[in-house]
Amino acid sequence: MIVEPVEVQDFLLAVIAGALIVLAGAVYALLFAISRIQGRPGLMPFAYAAYATLVGAVVFLARAAHFSGFWTFIAVLMLLGYLLAPHGVWRLCVGTHPEEVP
Amino acid sequence: MAAAAIGVLDTSHLNGGQKLAVKYYTVAIVLFVAQVLFGILAGLQFLYPDFLYGVLDFNVNRMVHINAMVVWMLMGFIGSVYWLLEDEAGTPVVGLKLGEIIFYVLTGAVAVVVLVYLFVQVGPGNDMTRWFINEGREYIEAPRWADIGIVVAVLTFFFNVVATVMKGRATGITGVLIADLLALFGLYLAGMFYTTNVSIDQYWWWWVIHLWVEATWEVLVGVIMAWALMTVLGTRRVVVQTWLYIEVALMFGSGILGLGHHYFWIGTPDYWFWIGGFFSALEPIPLVAMVVHAVYDSGAHKMRNSNHPTLGWVIAHAFGNFFGAGVWGFMHTLPQVNLYTHGTQWTTSHGHLAFFGAYATINIAMFYVAAQKLRGNVWMGAGIAGAWRWKWALFLLNAGMLTMTVALLASGYEQSFIERAIEGATWSGYFAGQSHPWFVQGMQWRMWGGWVMLLGLALLLWDLFTIGAGETRKAYSPSEDEAARTAA
Ligand code: HEM
Ligand code: HEM
Numbered sequence: 001m002i003v004e005p006v007e008v009q010d011f012l013l014a015v016i017a018g019a020l021i022v023l024a025g026a027v028y029a030l031l032f033a034i035s036r037i038q039g040r041p042g043l044m045p046f047a048y049a050a051y052a053t054l055v056g057a058v059v060f061l062a063r064a065a066h067f068s069g070f071w072t073f074i075a076v077l078m079l080l081g082y083l084l085a086p087h088g089v090w091r092l093c094v095g096t097h098p099e100e101v102p
Numbered sequence: 103m104a105a106a107a108i109g110v111l112d113t114s115h116l117n118g119g120q121k122l123a124v125k126y127y128t129v130a131i132v133l134f135v136a137q138v139l140f141g142i143l144a145g146l147q148f149l150y151p152d153f154l155y156g157v158l159d160f161n162v163n164r165m166v167h168i169n170a171m172v173v174w175m176l177m178g179f180i181g182s183v184y185w186l187l188e189d190e191a192g193t194p195v196v197g198l199k200l201g202e203i204i205f206y207v208l209t210g211a212v213a214v215v216v217l218v219y220l221f222v223q224v225g226p227g228n229d230m231t232r233w234f235i236n237e238g239r240e241y242i243e244a245p246r247w248a249d250i251g252i253v254v255a256v257l258t259f260f261f262n263v264v265a266t267v268m269k270g271r272a273t274g275i276t277g278v279l280i281a282d283l284l285a286l287f288g289l290y291l292a293g294m295f296y297t298t299n300v301s302i303d304q305y306w307w308w309w310v311i312h313l314w315v316e317a318t319w320e321v322l323v324g325v326i327m328a329w330a331l332m333t334v335l336g337t338r339r340v341v342v343q344t345w346l347y348i349e350v351a352l353m354f355g356s357g358i359l360g361l362g363h364h365y366f367w368i369g370t371p372d373y374w375f376w377i378g379g380f381f382s383a384l385e386p387i388p389l390v391a392m393v394v395h396a397v398y399d400s401g402a403h404k405m406r407n408s409n410h411p412t413l414g415w416v417i418a419h420a421f422g423n424f425f426g427a428g429v430w431g432f433m434h435t436l437p438q439v440n441l442y443t444h445g446t447q448w449t450t451s452h453g454h455l456a457f458f459g460a461y462a463t464i465n466i467a468m469f470y471v472a473a474q475k476l477r478g479n480v481w482m483g484a485g486i487a488g489a490w491r492w493k494w495a496l497f498l499l500n501a502g503m504l505t506m507t508v509a510l511l512a513s514g515y516e517q518s519f520i521e522r523a524i525e526g527a528t529w530s531g532y533f534a535g536q537s538h539p540w541f542v543q544g545m546q547w548r549m550w551g552g553w554v555m556l557l558g559l560a561l562l563l564w565d566l567f568t569i570g571a572g573e574t575r576k577a578y579s580p581s582e583d584e585a586a587r588t589a590a
């Protein structure tokens with residue numbers, strides 16, 4: 001088969017890692033946005049701590065699911081996507097709300 | 103006719119499109135109730151397999167449960183489009199009379215289809231069955247004659263929308279709406295394609311199901327949300343429209359080929375492992391990115407709004423969509439994991455949370471918009487009489503759904519382990535998985551969640567019919583308030 005399924009003993013941790021990726025991604029986005037909009041740079045380290053959790057979860061999932069070749073590329077793309085998407089949307093927000101001063 | 107007083111339930115408060123919308127909403131609500139009742143019957147049959155056996159079999163209850171869901175949600179969406187159409191286009195709906203006739207035709211057809219489901223349960227599977235009884239294909243099992251009727255009805259609806267926009271004003275919102283409706287209805291044709299090869303059949307069937315819920319419905323809801331945010335929260339048009347364009351790009355970008363996550367095990371070529379893995383790994387990112395936008399905008403106008411229940415359900419939608427589609431979806435989407443979870447109660451857990459969280463919520467939010475206007479744009483902010491009702495309905499429906507979701511997850515986890523991993527997906531493993539105590543307990547807990555939802559639903563109905571009664575204050579208007587503050 002073209003993919004190597006996770007081992008039974010890794011199954012639970014693999015799905016938890018999956019959930020954690022999305023959750024940590026959202027916490028990162030949330031803290032990032034709050035930190036920017038309320039002008040609280042002190043929150044930013046926590047945002048990146050959430051992102052670090054996401055990185056850990058991606059690495060764990062990639063190993064448990066025996067990622068190699070193209071699948072490794074998917075993992076890297078996920079890391080970049082979750083990292084950059086909040087920045088991108090922030091820029092778009094600033095660009096499209098010209099007259100508002102939050 | 104003179105407009106009725108504020109607080110009095112009267113359709114004279116509405117424009118033509120909105121009157122038709124209320125009819126659609128009414129049928130949607132009836133079908134929502136049917137959905138929940140048949141879900142309860144099906145759920146009970148997991149625990150008591152003899153219950154109604156030979157009278158209303160599990161396959162029938164399940165079918166009515168999920169077909170009613172698809173139809174009530176679509177009717178809710180159609181209603182919502184009629185609701186906002188005149189406001190958006192700035193002109194009365196063109197061909198409304200025709201739309202009205204089609205509404206009755208559609209409702210009659212749905213009633214006939216359901217009666218046939220309920221009374222003709224056993225028989226041969228031949229062309230006659232396909233044309234008049236049941237077409238197969240989960241969620242869209244309506245027989246061929248009804249398919250054709252649906253296509254005609256939908257074309258009429260589409261005509262109403264396009265003709266109205268062409269006569270009136272075209273906006274970014276209506277532009278996205280028309281393109282999306284075209285895709286949404288076009289996809290339905292893929293589900294009518296007839297073949298005797300089950301792999302090909304499933305291949306096209308997923309075009310409808312997946313490309314509906316993970317692409318076209320998601321965008322349609324974006325359109326409705328954009329409009330709702332403008333009217334309820336007073337968000338500026340340029341803001342919601344830009345947000346809508348981004349959402350369309352991101353959702354379609356990852357959602358369309360995310361389709362591949364249904365092509366792992368049905369006999370389609372191997373490259374779908376990569377396509378499905380690649381795109382569906384990226385699918386939650388738009389949902390995550392939207393968090394930034396939500397924070398940005400709530401910071402900008404501090405949540406002053408004209409309709410508290412609607413805002414409550416819009417927030418439930420944001421969370422429900424994120425958890426149901428994003429978290430629950432991604433958890434089982436990689437083939438390395440899906441091998442174990444495919445078709446277990448794990449899938450059902452995701453299906454329930456995602457459909458409820460993303461689509462039931464937004465329809466209910468619009469029902470409250472209608473309830474407000476039906477009483478002459480009555481006050482629905484702080485201090486309305488009987489506010490406990492909408493709050494408890496919101497709480498019970500969501501808490502019941504969460505209970506169900508978690509219970510189903512437990513059962514699904516057990517199935518993945520016992521049936522798939524240990525017993526190797528064998529026939530005996532299938533049954534071993536379903537008699538394990540963890541599975542049975544999950545099914546019991548699911549019922550508790552179901553009863554709580556039923557209670558919440560009863561409260562919701564009561565509230566929709568009574569909210570705002572006897573209230574004499576006019577609704578808070580975010581745009582007038584904004585104007586006043588800017589002038590000051
Ligand atoms: C609001 C959006 C969504 C809704 C309403 C929804 C609903 C559903 C439903 C009802 C099923 C079961 C279909 C069946 O009867 O077999 C399903 C299956 C599935 N969904 Fe979703 N879904 C949504 C979004 C997502 C997302 C974003 C992902 C991935 C990131 C995802 C991944 C999957 C997968 C992999 C399956 C197949 C499960 C299996 O193998 O049995 N879904 N979805
Ligand atoms: C009283 C509450 C409910 C109960 C007891 C219930 C029960 C059930 C049962 C027993 C099934 C069949 C599962 C199977 O074949 O293994 C089912 C399927 C389904 N229900 Fe519900 N349901 C309820 C409410 C809802 C609601 C509110 C929604 C969505 C808005 C929903 C969406 C679905 C979907 C999408 C499926 C097909 C998913 C699949 O089989 O994977 N249900 N439900």
Ligand SMILES: [Fe+2]
Pocket residue numbers: 312316360361363364
């Ligand atoms: Fe899908």
